[in-house]
Amino acid sequence: MKRLFSTLLVFLVNTFCVFAQNSPQDLFSKQIKLQKVSTWTLAGWSVANLAVSGIGIGSAQGSTKYFHEMNLYWNAVNAGIAGLGLVHLYKKRDAPTLSSVVREHYGLQNSLLLNSGLDVAYVTSGLWLMDKSKTESDPKRHDRFRGFGQAIVVQGGFLLLFDVTNLLIHRSQNPKLHQLLDKVAFNSTGVIIKF
Incomplete structure (x- = not known):
C-alpha cells in the first residue's frame, strides 16, 4: 500500500511539474547555472x-615579495577548490526531485x-598582521607580516564580496521555490496539488 501511495505521489508530482511554471527541474537548472558561473569566476580570479x-x-x-608569496599560496588553494567544484558541477546527475532541489538550495545558502x-575572519586576521608589522623591529619580520597581511585582506575581501553576492543571488530564488512548494499540500485523504 505504501509503495502504491509513493508511486502515485511521484506520478502526481511529476505530472504537476510538467505543467508548473517553476518545476524542480527548472529551479535545479538555474541553481547549477548560477553555481557554474560563480565557480568559473573563482577560477578566473585564482588564475589571474x-x-x-x-x-x-x-x-x-x-x-x-611577501604579498605575492601569500597570493600564490592562497590562490593555489582557491584554484584547487574551483577545479574540484567544476568537476562536481559537470558530472552527470540524476533527475532532481523536489526534495533534492530544496536540500541543495538551502544547503548552498547555509554554506x-x-x-x-x-x-x-580572514580580513580581520590580515588587518591584525598588518598592525603587528608596525611593532616589529626586525625588518624581515616586518615585511613578512605586512605583505602577508595585505594579501590576506585582499583575498579575504574578494571572497567576502564573492560569497555575499552569491548568497544574495541564491536567496533571490527563494520566492520561486516557495511558490512551487505552496502548490503541494497534504490533508487527511492524501496529497493535493494545485495547478
Whole structure:
C-alpha cells in the first residue's frame, strides 16, 4: 500500500511539474547555472592572481615579495577548490526531485553564509598582521607580516564580496521555490496539488 501511495505521489508530482511554471527541474537548472558561473569566476580570479603574483614575485622586494608569496599560496588553494567544484558541477546527475532541489538550495545558502563569516575572519586576521608589522623591529619580520597581511585582506575581501553576492543571488530564488512548494499540500485523504 505504501509503495502504491509513493508511486502515485511521484506520478502526481511529476505530472504537476510538467505543467508548473517553476518545476524542480527548472529551479535545479538555474541553481547549477548560477553555481557554474560563480565557480568559473573563482577560477578566473585564482588564475589571474597566480599569473600576476607569479610574475611579480621575481622582481619584488620587501613586503611586496611577501604579498605575492601569500597570493600564490592562497590562490593555489582557491584554484584547487574551483577545479574540484567544476568537476562536481559537470558530472552527470540524476533527475532532481523536489526534495533534492530544496536540500541543495538551502544547503548552498547555509554554506555561503558560513563562508562569509570565515571571510570576515580572514580580513580581520590580515588587518591584525598588518598592525603587528608596525611593532616589529626586525625588518624581515616586518615585511613578512605586512605583505602577508595585505594579501590576506585582499583575498579575504574578494571572497567576502564573492560569497555575499552569491548568497544574495541564491536567496533571490527563494520566492520561486516557495511558490512551487505552496502548490503541494497534504490533508487527511492524501496529497493535493494545485495547478
